[in-house]
Amino acid sequence: MTAVEVKNLSKVFHRGLGQGFFTAVKDVSFTVAPGEVYGLIGPNGSGKSTTMKALLGLLAPTLGSTSIYGIDSRKVEARKAVGFLPENPYFYKHLTGLETMLFFGRLCGLGGKPLREHCVRLLEQTGLADAADRRLGGYSKGMLQRIGLAQALIHEPKLLVLDEPTAGVDPAGSRKIRDLILDCKQRGITVLVTSHLLEQIQEVCDRVGIMASGRMIKEGALKDLIAVDDQFEVLLQNTDAALEPQLREWLAQNYPNTQILRAGRPHTTLERLFLEVTESKSSD
């Protein structure tokens, strides 16, 4: 059984009186296998959010269907398996961190002492134990994102749906969220994630779907999609600069048609550099 199945999904919105119709999603299909991390990417207005809303049962498909672990996502039962982190954390600002967790836990049918203990544990895991008694109105964007993740995991879902989980979060927070996605994957939780940060999608996803203008234009395993068919990459370690002319000479002799497109020291990412520098500074 697939974890997520979106089958020929189309969604048409009525613009308003006399203003005609607008097709947000056209004939989109994809599946996500259990335990897989699937990235849905695309520019603004490409139909990602509409697809996600249809999957969460917040919108009814005009055509086609969506299901979660075989259950039509319009049915409430389908959402028992889902934990959802919205793009901008939409929570009650009058509640404290702990109250928010208890509230969402109760909505999932949990209660009593086990729920309170579970909430405290999740707040500790997301680094919010010290802020548990503060109202969400005073939380930073990163803290809201983390409590969003904690509430999404409150009922130990089989599927985690993350809508732009790192939007507005600093690199360290962003890295924590990335680690959490990988941790979920290790625990066998299926993850469906949308993000504008393609580097992050590349780091965590097994498969991706690229949407544009309401259509799925490319979909498949990440390593297949990003592989360049006519190139081959070798990365050497513990070597010196003298090896390069020898390699060039050897290639010219044995494979005269092969060209070296790039040679030199590989670069780290700015994100990694930032994290290394800031983490070493804070440990001083």
Add this chain to the structure above:
Amino acid sequence: MFHLRRILALASNTVTQLLRMKVLFFLLAFCVLVVAAGFAFPAVSEAQQLKLLKDVSFGALQAFAVVMAIASTALLLPKDVEDRTLYTILAKPVPRIDYLLGKYLGVIALIAGGLILMDAAFSLVLYIKQTIVIKEAVDWFVHQQQGQADAAGIAAVTADLEKQGLTWSLHTAVWSIFLKAAVLTALALLISTIASSTLFTIITGFAFFVIGHGLGLFRDYFFQGGISRWDYALSAVLSILCPDLGLFDIVDPVLEGHVPSVMAMSTMTGFAVLYIVGYLTVAHLLFVEKEL
């Protein structure tokens, strides 16, 4: 069909939300008003002092219930849609009917709690005032009779004032205010399922409140020549679309000393339940189809 734990979670969250909006300041203001009204009119007669205290208090009770029913309900659902909190809630295994019932029960629990506290505060002040006034009246009566006052005369003075004092029928008037507020809350919730803003719900809610009080007059005016089958049907449709709030207006007769019968109270409660069930059913049918 319903999940009680979810409904109670939503209801208690609604109560917390409204309490943290500082609505209890209204109750504090009410208590100050009642105490002030209790001791502010020493120039008028004893019976009038008690009546003024009741008038002012019941005016405030009705204002609290109506404002809470319409304004606070109007704040809830459109705000959840606007802030998109509704996405996070409905992405959990929460049936939309549970959400609506939770919000509804939260608002009426707060109204009920508020009315009970206000009723208790009012009853206490009225009882104290009544005791003082009766003592003064009896003293005055004895003084007038130059020590010849008989027990029957004193009892008559006391009985007259006790009629204007604290009686059980006053609580039935509070119950009627609660019923009216419960009907208005259900109506405001229905409006908010189709409204695009809080303001629209508040304005429409108050419009229905005004029309609802005039529905009896409207019927009397149009059907004064006798009621045909069509007139009856039209009247029924009107009563369904807009609640006949005149059904719950027993405050004035009660303040004048009338005691409503058990049958009248049961009928009024029955009408309220019918309206509430009807409005919540329509609200659910609209909300379940709402695209977010």
